[in-house]
Amino acid sequence: MWESEIAAASTDSVEFIPFNHGKYLDPTKYIRAQLLDNLYYEKSPALAGLYAAFLDLVKESEACAVIVDTCPPYHPEFFRTLNLCKVLRTGDGPLSAYDRDFAYLHAYDMVFYHSPAYSRDLSMAEKLEYCGAPESHLWPLAVFDAMHDRTKDEHAIFAIERDIDLIFVGALFPNKMPLLASLKRTYGRRFRLHGLAGWKKNLFFGLRYGVPGWVSPIQFDEYVPLYQRAKIGVNVHNRGKYTVGGFRLFELPANGVMQISDGGEYLKEFFRVGEEIESYETAEELIDKIDYYLSHERARERIARAGYRRAISDHRIGARLKAAGRRINAKVRGDA
Numbered sequence: 001m002w003e004s005e006i007a008a009a010s011t012d013s014v015e016f017i018p019f020n021h022g023k024y025l026d027p028t029k030y031i032r033a034q035l036l037d038n039l040y041y042e043k044s045p046a047l048a049g050l051y052a053a054f055l056d057l058v059k060e061s062e063a064c065a066v067i068v069d070t071c072p073p074y075h076p077e078f079f080r081t082l083n084l085c086k087v088l089r090t091g092d093g094p095l096s097a098y099d100r101d102f103a104y105l106h107a108y109d110m111v112f113y114h115s116p117a118y119s120r121d122l123s124m125a126e127k128l129e130y131c132g133a134p135e136s137h138l139w140p141l142a143v144f145d146a147m148h149d150r151t152k153d154e155h156a157i158f159a160i161e162r163d164i165d166l167i168f169v170g171a172l173f174p175n176k177m178p179l180l181a182s183l184k185r186t187y188g189r190r191f192r193l194h195g196l197a198g199w200k201k202n203l204f205f206g207l208r209y210g211v212p213g214w215v216s217p218i219q220f221d222e223y224v225p226l227y228q229r230a231k232i233g234v235n236v237h238n239r240g241k242y243t244v245g246g247f248r249l250f251e252l253p254a255n256g257v258m259q260i261s262d263g264g265e266y267l268k269e270f271f272r273v274g275e276e277i278e279s280y281e282t283a284e285e286l287i288d289k290i291d292y293y294l295s296h297e298r299a300r301e302r303i304a305r306a307g308y309r310r311a312i313s314d315h316r317i318g319a320r321l322k323a324a325g326r327r328i329n330a331k332v333r334g335d336a
Contacts, residue, residue, distance in 0.1 A: 001147075
């Protein structure tokens with residue numbers, strides 16, 4: 001999905017060439033900056049093979065810039081020798097910032113960050129400036145075309161019968177469990193809950209929060225059909241509003257699901273709150289809003305339609321990549 005849709009974003013003025021690091025070296029081997037430094041110091045053959053393949057592609061394509069997304073495998077001492085415009089794209093915000101973002105800032109010419117939020121004290125832009133990033137820009141995540149149904153227009157999407165009242169699909173992180181458990185106890189089988197959760201997490205979830213059932217993952221090709229059956233999608237982030245902006249934020253509305261999300265004051269950076277999305281601060285407020293919109297079908301569909309239109313018009317990956325291309329082109333030409 002990533003490779004095909006990155007390549008498809010190419011235009012007459014910008015060619016995007018995907019390069020998948022995972023084919024050469026398991027990303028868990030360099031998930032933290034210190035692990036990458038260890039590999040570089042040890043002259044890892046696998047890392048050397050990745051670098052050789054990357055350099056061959058740069059030479060063959062005559063690339064003038066590189067966007068490194070989320071988990072960088074490029075040691076700063078290696079990058080230092082390359083005459084490229086180097087762009088770091090951070091994708092997990094404060095959850096990974098000290099592991100694999102801030103340690104690399106000196107090796108890049110520009111940083112794209114996915115959310116304006118960072119902490120109670122600083123925005124992400126302020127934090128990056130404080131850490132010495134030479135230039136940074138908000139570049140949100142987006143919905144991939146494979147994660148919504150392009151064969152259906154708005155009329156067809158909203159003509160589908162939606163028999164699932166409430167849905168959440170995502171990893172079962174411990175700090176999400178209290179909220180998800182509250183929803184499961186309140187709505188029972190009306191709440192479809194899927195995600196990455198092994199038997200240990202399921203056992204803990206059930207015993208600690210008294211939640212019956214088993215949280216299981218779904219296959220990639222099950223996401224869109226499942227979302228198309230859902231009336232309301234709940235969104236909860238690992239640090240609440242300070243990590244708002246994940247892929248689910250865009251995938252839900254792109255499939256016609258009315259979304260209720262945490263995110264506080266930062267939600268307005270992506271959608272119009274109260275028109276294209278609803279927000280909540282507490283579990284009690286979330287349940288009140290779920291009950292309201294489940295019993296007020298026209299109000300629910302009005303927000304779902306507006307969110308759908310915004311996601312399709314402004315938050316697709318192709319448009320996002322084209323915007324990045326324009327900004328990088330300006331940087332390379334010296335116009336930025």
